[in-house]
């Protein structure tokens with residue numbers, strides 16, 4: 001066997017032995033709480049009740065968005081035909097960018113926005129373009145992988161700061177005399193669900209002549225009175241903000257945007273390689289996203305956000321009542337749709353996931369390196385399309401699964 005294949009196989013086997021091997025399932029039907037799946041290694045489909053999507057508002061299979069996508073395809077075809085700077089930038093892309101700039105206008109003076117194929121690419125673009133050799137990137141220690149990779153791609157020096165530790169960051173900024181300082185943070189932490197101290201981070205940016213790059217992947221659509229995200233929820237405004245929002249999660253479609261002062265956006269168009277050297281997303285996607293924004297900011301969005309909040313409250317109250325008394329599983333403070341149940345050990349996370357599986361429930365088990373060693377967890381995510389009965393069913397099954405180990409130990 002060629003040496004490379006041997007090495008790869010050894011590594012995969014080592015992952016398997018540590019319960020870290022990843023496997024995929026195949027979704028046979030649209031994203032919804034009840035979904036037909038072909039699980040890894042199986043041949044038959046099963047209908048499962050899922051708590052692992054990022055479809056927080058339940059829009060991913062909304063008929064109005066499917067119709068808008070079809071209408072967009074009828075108008076613009078399926079492919080954009082090129083990169084944004086050559087000929088792929090359609091009227092639909094331009095309109096979407098204008099809408100998003102209007103949305104962010106109250107929070108970022110002279111805001112413009114730029115549409116990307118994915119949030120991963122938007123983060124690579126922002127950090128690699130703005131983080132030049134003269135810059136220092138101050139990176140929150142629980143940042144999403146795409147921000148970490150963006151910082152790796154940047155020429156800037158990178159300093160990590162401890163999770164949500166505003167005092168430590170203040171000291172690090174105070175000791176830095178670089179001409180460009182970028183504070184970079186998830187707004188809602190993707191594996192923990194807690195919200196960054198955004199107002200304090202922005203105050204530090206103002207005080208230290210720095211910029212705040214915020215990734216609102218999990219807040220956009222969900223937080224704020226009309227779903228504009230964390231800046232709306234906290235009533236913040238500053239020209240020092242660079243906001244990234246993703247459009248494949250609560251918005252139910254695909255893609256991402258960056259909103260910032262028009263000079264920053266213009267600079268990204270000139271210099272951001274993940275924007276320049278790739279084919280523009282299909283215009284139909286942008287067309288569907290315009291319909292999604294209308295839903296998010298309208299009455300339907302409001303009703304969906306309220307329903308989601310009710311399910312979050314129901315889940316948290318229910319979990320608090322069934323957590324094992326020995327502290328072997330715990331629920332961190334999270335006000336958002338992301339509710340991690342931390343069980344610590346990788347094998348226990350996999351075992352609990354398997355127990356839920358036996359009840360026809362699907363919850364993701366998240367293990368290192370996605371989360372720090374010793375904090376393997378079930379990452380429960382809720383959606384506005386979950387019913388009260390769905391959440392009650394999860395709580396029942398979790399009650400059984402959590403009870404087993406500490407009963408056995410007693």
Ligand SMILES: Cc1ncc(COP(=O)(O)O)c(C=O)c1O
Nearest residue numbers: 118119120144146190217246248
């Ligand atoms: C915080 C955060 N940023 C960025 C991304 C990447 O977004 P996308 O899935 O659009 O590439 C994700 C999600 O996967 C995320 O959780």
